[in-house]
Structures are given as structure tokens and as C-alpha cells.
Amino acid sequence: MDRIRIVGGRPLNGTIPISGAKNATLPLMIASLLTDQTLILDNVPRLADVVQLQRILGNHGVDVMLSGKRAGEDEYKGQSVHLSAAKIVDTTAPYELVSKMRASFWVIAPLVARMGEARVSMPGGCAIGTRPVDLLIMALERLGALIEIDGGYVVARAPKGLKGGEISFPKVTVSGTHTAVMAAVLASGTTVIDNAAREPEIADVAECLNKMGAHVSGAGTSRIVIEGVPKLGGARHSVVPDRIETGTYAMAVAMTGGEVMLEGARPELLQAALGVLQQADVDVSSTNQGIRVARNGAGIRPVDVATAPFPGFPTDLQAQLMALMTRASGTSRITETIFENRFMHVQELARMGARIQLDGETATIEGVERLKGAPVMATDLRASVSLVIAALAAEGETMVNRVYHLDRGFERLEDKLSRCGAEIERVSS
Numbered sequence: 187m188d189r190i191r192i193v194g195g196r197p198l199n200g201t202i203p204i205s206g207a208k209n210a211t212l213p214l215m216i217a218s219l220l221t222d223q224t225l226i227l228d229n230v231p232r233l234a235d236v237v238q239l240q241r242i243l244g245n246h247g248v249d250v251m252l253s254g255k256r257a258g259e260d261e262y263k264g265q266s267v268h269l270s271a272a273k274i275v276d277t278t279a280p281y282e283l284v285s286k287m288r289a290s291f292w293v294i295a296p297l298v299a300r301m302g303e304a305r306v307s308m309p310g311g312c313a314i315g316t317r318p319v320d321l322l323i324m325a326l327e328r329l330g331a332l333i334e335i336d337g338g339y340v341v342a343r344a345p346k347g348l349k350g351g352e353i354s355f356p357k358v359t360v361s362g363t364h365t366a367v368m369a370a371v372l373a374s375g376t377t378v379i380d381n382a383a384r385e386p387e388i389a390d391v392a393e394c395l396n397k398m399g400a401h402v403s404g405a406g407t408s409r410i411v412i413e414g415v416p417k418l419g420g421a422r423h424s425v426v427p428d429r430i431e432t433g434t435y436a437m438a439v440a441m442t443g444g445e446v447m448l449e450g451a452r453p454e455l456l457q458a459a460l461g462v463l464q465q466a467d468v469d470v471s472s473t474n475q476g477i478r479v480a481r482n483g484a485g486i487r488p489v490d491v492a493t494a495p496f497p498g499f500p501t502d503l504q505a506q507l508m509a510l511m512t513r514a515s516g517t518s519r520i521t522e523t524i525f526e527n528r529f530m531h532v533q534e535l536a537r538m539g540a541r542i543q544l545d546g547e548t549a550t551i552e553g554v555e556r557l558k559g560a561p562v563m564a565t566d567l568r569a570s571v572s573l574v575i576a577a578l579a580a581e582g583e584t585m586v587n588r589v590y591h592l593d594r595g596f597e598r599l600e601d602k603l604s605r606c607g608a609e610i611e612r613v614s615s
């Protein structure tokens with residue numbers, strides 16, 4: 187299993203190209219199940235989760251083709267992926283595949299919408315909390331699907347097709363909103379989704395669905411209206427830049443000091459996080475090229491932050507902010523309101539000398555003068571990258587184990603950091 191070795195203490199200076207968003211790419215790929223025509227996605231990141239989803243879609247009969255590299259193309263340019271679900275050969279998503287990646291459960295929506303049936307394994311628990319699917323099921327039921335739980339599988343049936351309906355989510359859910367939108371585009375009549383998630387990835391998927399011939403309006407707001415159509419066609423769509431990757435590197439620069447241009451990043455996708463960095467005394471400015479982040483000389487000011495659905499501070503940047511605050515000049519408080527158990531990085535950061543106290547959903551972080559490198563490991567993607575951020579500023583060597591978590595969501599992390607001056611390398615064993 188690969189590991190990443192980091193020797194801390196070097197500032198970051200240079201340019202980091204931002205990849206396409208993982209959390210938009212996955213539902214966009216799943217949307218290919220809605221049509222028998224070809225969907226072409228550009229700016230697709232090279233990630234383990236994308237490869238895993240190719241396998242899952244392949245099992246349903248989707249042909250996935252990756253365009254080769256073009257002459258003169260820069261090595262960081264995203265891939266173009268052609269997905270063609272001309273014929274769906276299997277409407278079952280088995281446990282062995284779904285258990286590896288929770289988002290694959292979302293295939294239930296396009297499968298039942300297009301084929302009138304779907305049998306998808308329940309995703310099961312996960313390291314960051316219980317993560318149920320009750321609201322996804324509720325949304326499908328509101329559109330007329332008959333749901334049964336059978337042997338660990340959710341079986342959804344709508345032999346005469348889905349019917350538009352009113353869905354009001356009692357809690358903001360990204361997965362619930364993706365499911366509702368993907369099911370409603372092929373339902374007969376109008377669907378109204380209230381208290382919809384407003385994450386930019388929802389709007390990106392809706393934009394692509396509209397290119398495919400769907401009628402989705404209001405995506406990106408908390409009320410989405412969908413006029414169902416009988417059929418969708420092919421389209422070409424470029425994936426929105428990854429706001430979590432952007433925020434992660436912004437925090438890395440804030441941690442080490444230096445100045446980095448996050449190329450292709452879009453500030454409107456992460457205003458709350460950029461605002462928190464400014465409160466922490468980090469310089470953030472936007473240019474035509476992307477977002478420039480710098481910290482030269484100034485200390486890190488402590489902050490008090492709670493995660494919230496978009497446009498609030500994202501839970502997917504909570505661990506990275508905590509790593510940054512371990513070096514602040516004072517005491518910070520970070521409250522996690524989305525997932526009940528998303529604090530696995532706390533123990534590992536403590537191994538590097540961080541002082542963090544947990545009380546329910548709030549972590550109190552007392553900034554320390556220095557962190558010290560140590561062997562660490564984490565059990566989820568964002569927790570793992572928070573350890574990388576801490577290691578970049580720690581004295582001596584840190585070995586980050588279980589790198590496969592990082593490969594799920596960060597494209598060429600060690601290349602992007604080392605070209606800005608970090609001492610970081612992948613060690614294969």
C-alpha cells in the first residue's frame with residue numbers, strides 16, 4: 187500500500203491547477219443512465235472514485251470511453267469521458283460495488299426513472315457517520331415509486347413510469363436532492379423540490395441535464411422546479427472546478443506561508459471558506475486566472491466556525507481548517523453540524539502535537555508553536571488531507587498511511603504540492 191512522506195517547514199510558492207469537482211463528476215456520470223445517447227464530460231478528474239464508478243456503470247451496460255491525450259495538452263488538463271448507456275442490461279447494483287462508494291447508490295434514481303425498476307444495495311455505514319438513505323427513498327416515493335427493502339437491497343418500482351410530485355426535504359441533503367432531480371426529469375408532469383440543497387454541484391448537474399433536454403429551473407436555490415420530459419438526449423458538458431480541492435490548497439498555503447495561484451478556481455463557489463481564511467489574516471484575492479492565496483509573515487488568527495450546507499462553511503473543509511488552526515495564535519472553535527462523527531483527524535493531529543478537545547460536536551483547538559512529524563493515518567478522504575496540511579508545517583518527517591483515501595478525491599496531490607516547493611513524495615511498498 188502506498189504512503190506519502192512529507193518533510194515539513196517549506197513555504198508553498200507557485201501555481202496549482204484546480205481539477206474538476208469529484209462531487210459533480212460522480213452524479214454527472216450517473217446521469218448518463220438517463221439517456222440512450224452519448225454524454226460527453228470534459229474536465230473529469232483522474233480519481234479512484236471515478237474509476238470505481240466506471241466499473242459500477244459498466245455493470246449496468248454503460249460503455250465508458252476515455253479520450254486519449256492530445257498533442258501539446260498540459261498534463262493537468264482533465265480527461266474527456268464518453269458515456270453511452272444505449273442499452274441498460276442490468277438494473278441491479280450489487281453490494282460488492284455499492285459498498286465501495288456511497289454515491290453509487292444514486293443510480294437508483296435514473297434506473298427507476300428510465301427502466302421502471304431498480305434494485306440497489308443499501309450503502310451501509312461509513313466512517314463519517316450513519317449516513318442513512320431514508321430521504322432518498324422518501325423522494326422516490328413522492329414521485330410514485332413503490333419501495334421495498336429486500337435482503338439489504340432497496341427495490342424501487344414504477345412500471346408505468348414516475349409521476350411529478352411535491353418533495354419537501356425536512357433537512358438539507360445533497361444526495362436527496364440529486365436523487366429527486368434525476369428521478370423527476372423523466373417523470374410525467376411537474377415536480378417541485380423544497381428545501382433543496384444549494385451546493386454548486388447540484389446546479390452543475392442541472393445545467394448538464396438541461397443540455398440533455400431536461401427542464402430544470404431553480405437549481406442552486408432551495409426551490410427546484412422540474413417539468414418532466416419523455417426522453418433525454420446526449421450532450422457535452424465540462425465539470426465545474428472543485429471547490430473543496432481549492433479550499434484545501436488555500437488552507438495548505440495559509441498553513442505553510444508563501445503565495446500560490448489556484449488556477450481555474452472560482453471564488454463564488456467557496457465564499458464562506460475564503461471569508462474564514464480572511465478572518466484568519468490570510469490574503470485572498472481573485473483574478474481572471476483564479477484565486478491567489480498568500481500569507482507572508484503574519485500569524486494565523488484563531489476563528490470560530492460551524493459547518494453548514496452551502497452557502498455555509500462546508501463540512502468537507504472542516505478537517506483542513508482544523509489542521510490550520512492547530513498553529514493559530516490562540517484558541518479556535520469548530521462545530522460540525524452535518525455529520526455526527528467527522529472528527530477522526532483529531533486523534534491523528536494530536537499525534538503531531540496538536541491540542542484539541544472534543545465536546546460533542548464542537549472541537550476547541552488551542553494553537554501551538556510547533557507541530558512535529560509523526561506516522562499518521564486516517565479513515566476518510568478529507569481527514570487524510572488535513573494530515574498532509576499539518577505535515578507541511580510540522581518539524582521533521584511525517585508518513586501518511588492509507589493513501590488510497592487521498593487518491594479517491596485529490597488528483598496528483600503530491601505533484602501539485604511539490605511543484606510549489608513542498609518536500610513530499612509517494613513511497614510505494
Ligand code: EPZ
Binds near residue numbers: 321323524
Ligand atoms: C455529499 O454527501 C458529498 N458527497 C459529501 O462529500 C459531503 O460531505 C456532503 O454531501 C455534505 O456536503 C458527494 O457529493 C458524493 P447529504 P451526501 O445527503 O450527499 C443526512 C466528500 O468527502 N441524511 O447532504 O451523502 C446525512 O446523514 C464527501 O467528498 C439523512 O438523514 O450528504 C447528513 O447528516 C463526504 N437521510 C446530512 O443529511 C438521508 O436520506 C447531509 O447529507 C440522506 C442524508
